[in-house]
Amino acid sequence: MKPLKSMVALAMTLLLLAPANLFASSHREAPITALDRTADITDWYAFVSYDHPDRVTMILNVDPFLEPSNGPNYFPFDPNVLYEMKVDNNQDGVEDVTFQFRFNTEIRQPGLFTGFVGGIAGIPPITSLSGQGSAGLSLRQTYSVVMVKNGQATCLSCGQTLYAVPSNVGPRTMPDYQSLFNQGIYSLGNNVRVFAGTVDDPFYIDLGAAFDSLNFRMGVGGVLPPAEDADDTHNYAPDAVAGFNVNSIVLEVPITMLTVDGKIHPPTDKQAVIGTYGSTSRHKLTVRRSPFPEKDSGAFQQIQREGNPLINELIIGTGSKDRFSMDDPKNDSQFANFVLNPLLATVFGSLGIPVAPPPRTDLLLLVQYEPPICPGCGAGDAGPVADLLRLNTGIPPTAVASQKRMGFLAGDSAGFPNGRRPIDDVVDIASRAVAGILVDSTKYGTAIGDGVQLNPEGYGSTFPYVMPANSGRDSVHIGPGQAGCTGQSNGICPVQ
Ligand SMILES: [Ca+2]
Ligand SMILES: [Ca+2]
Ligand SMILES: [Ca+2]
Numbered sequence: 001m002k003p004l005k006s007m008v009a010l011a012m013t014l015l016l017l018a019p020a021n022l023f024a025s026s027h028r029e030a031p032i033t034a035l036d037r038t039a040d041i042t043d044w045y046a047f048v049s050y051d052h053p054d055r056v057t058m059i060l061n062v063d064p065f066l067e068p069s070n071g072p073n074y075f076p077f078d079p080n081v082l083y084e085m086k087v088d089n090n091q092d093g094v095e096d097v098t099f100q101f102r103f104n105t106e107i108r109q110p111g112l113f114t115g116f117v118g119g120i121a122g123i124p125p126i127t128s129l130s131g132q133g134s135a136g137l138s139l140r141q142t143y144s145v146v147m148v149k150n151g152q153a154t155c156l157s158c159g160q161t162l163y164a165v166p167s168n169v170g171p172r173t174m175p176d177y178q179s180l181f182n183q184g185i186y187s188l189g190n191n192v193r194v195f196a197g198t199v200d201d202p203f204y205i206d207l208g209a210a211f212d213s214l215n216f217r218m219g220v221g222g223v224l225p226p227a228e229d230a231d232d233t234h235n236y237a238p239d240a241v242a243g244f245n246v247n248s249i250v251l252e253v254p255i256t257m258l259t260v261d262g263k264i265h266p267p268t269d270k271q272a273v274i275g276t277y278g279s280t281s282r283h284k285l286t287v288r289r290s291p292f293p294e295k296d297s298g299a300f301q302q303i304q305r306e307g308n309p310l311i312n313e314l315i316i317g318t319g320s321k322d323r324f325s326m327d328d329p330k331n332d333s334q335f336a337n338f339v340l341n342p343l344l345a346t347v348f349g350s351l352g353i354p355v356a357p358p359p360r361t362d363l364l365l366l367v368q369y370e371p372p373i374c375p376g377c378g379a380g381d382a383g384p385v386a387d388l389l390r391l392n393t394g395i396p397p398t399a400v401a402s403q404k405r406m407g408f409l410a411g412d413s414a415g416f417p418n419g420r421r422p423i424d425d426v427v428d429i430a431s432r433a434v435a436g437i438l439v440d441s442t443k444y445g446t447a448i449g450d451g452v453q454l455n456p457e458g459y460g461s462t463f464p465y466v467m468p469a470n471s472g473r474d475s476v477h478i479g480p481g482q483a484g485c486t487g488q489s490n491g492i493c494p495v496q
Contacts, residue, residue, distance in 0.1 A: 040304060088329075123135055178468055228453075235453055235484070354436075406425060
């Protein structure tokens, strides 16, 4: 027992020396964005809409671990940040279609001590984002949506006012929060829909165990027993993100707006495959002008980007993470060695988990256009090494009831790494990919997992797919020794 434990400890120490934010999808994963939270991308999703196989939904989540009770200002989007969704449609790793989002903040009741009030002192509860029922919504944000294609900008939101959905303060102030959430869904015409607001963070992970040098609470070294691995509907370990919110921008557009020729293609055509990522940028210059608000100017500089949920977190060395964040995907060949010989695989190997030997060309399908995500791509179509979340828009969506948390690895071909849906267990999928399951699922298919199999707050089955924000007054988190692990016989999350 003792020698095994110290071996594990040594291996984990080695591990922590390299990829700093191992498993946290992308919450605070690079040194600079750990200090710049509103520009910190937590997760990036892109998938064919479950109920509209002719459309793609993209979700850009930013600003990690929002505690729902954190008044009085809660969590506005940052008016100084340019939020973007980018799509490459011709395999060169460079975006061809970009969607840009900018926010504005207004303080409608400057005499109030809080951004949100209702059901008290003669102010009615907040039941609307505008007009009657919105008087208590003092801190209010509007936003714009612009599409850039072939160098030409088209305003998609012009002609109507889009409001971001505020955080869920609590039942006195916002007695029907679901209604406010629904009001935040806008149709922009031409089958384009958009939503922006504070929502439940759909990402799930036993973060505390993962960062305590992979000190998972069950199994050996984070290996799931078969019955647990097959169970997509219960959690066996605490979800550290449970009860926390995140800021989310969700956009649904027709596939024809994204493909290179404006057509829908069968999955065997390379034109069916797009490469996507989200980014945040700030102006290069900021002037602090006290007592006036600061003023930003100059060109935009990218602060962060995310394509695949694992590359910057699991693969890129900490000394290169900021460079990775600020550079363009087309230049990612500079990081190729991190992909071809991932340190994490060595660590898994030292734990006794069988791992595929380097060079790990099998992982290139995450950063190049290749089968099976792009069966129509030949050797000349792979494009540069580029961290893009690739999505074959010709593969139809899987019905909600049949979706599998292990996505592509479980035969659910509409799941990660063919795009990414909120349901996809990227922690387990990415870990197994790093071990080598794509090389040989028998030899290198160890069921690595953290025991958290789903988002306890659930998933939306239609646009905007995210769930309303957890209530500031009434939400709870889930920790070891507390209720919330439905896979355990007593419902209590294990400590050990
Ligand atoms: Ca391109
Ligand atoms: Ca959640
Ligand atoms: Ca998991």
